[in-house]
Amino acid sequence: MKIKYNNEIIAGTVFMIISAAAWFLIPSQIPTLEKTAITAKTVPAIAVGGLFLFSLALFFQGLFGMPKKEVRINTEFLKSEKVKKELRSFLFIALLLIYAFLIGKIGFLISTLLLTIAILIFYGARKWYYYGIAAVTVFIVDFVFSVMLHVSLP
Template sequence: MNYKIKVNVVGGIIFLILAMILWYLIPSQIPVTTDAVITSRSFPKLIVAVMFFSSLFILVNDLIKIARKLPVQEVEVNLKEEGRAVITCVLLILYAVLLNIIGFLFASIAYCCAMLAFFKCKNWKYYLTVIIVCTLVTYIFKNILLVQLP
């Protein structure tokens, strides 16, 4: 299955949405203790505003081209070829969700083993290596560096 995607339209929409989400997340993520005009939120808000208006410009520019029936940049996407990348991203999102549910050690072991299985690794030594490395990293961070892991 091949699909043609208008690159700037899809990219513009994605980054517009991302900019709006970031704009509303900045106050909850960056606390401000002073009443000064320039605070710790100023630079991140400036970057997000630039991202928003750049995305809006690209989107509107391509929508005008489409309305005038001018050629726009398109990319042909084959879902069979790109499916592996999508599955890898889904596994990464699942890992991020599992971090808060089952903790760093077990989520990391599950993610690494899932990635090995996804890439059809049949050598049991790789699975054992992943389990040992995840356990060592957890031990080092928790007990030696005293870093709180999820």
């Protein structure tokens, strides 16, 4: 099977999907009782709408204006180093999505500690003090926000 693509098509598609999802999530994520024309939802809606429009422009630029790469998908391609590198990117995104889910369930401190440890393992950190530095940093951030700034973290 042959696929023709370029980075603009992929990036445009991904950010159109993200902006469309954000557009539909804004009403549930930013509740407001204001009845004026400009509310708490105005600036996020403008930003997300702009992201969608520019992503659409990027998609069409890649579709009609930029040269495309051709890839043949077969067993050799699926075992190549290029595919392994892309799978690592998807694994990293999965780590961040798991973190986003866990932060609401088990709180900032534990979920962020787990994320930092997972990222260090992901990148192959072997020195123990890297883990210590990451843990201390998480505790400092938690202390600064919750004690000094009186901001309630999840």
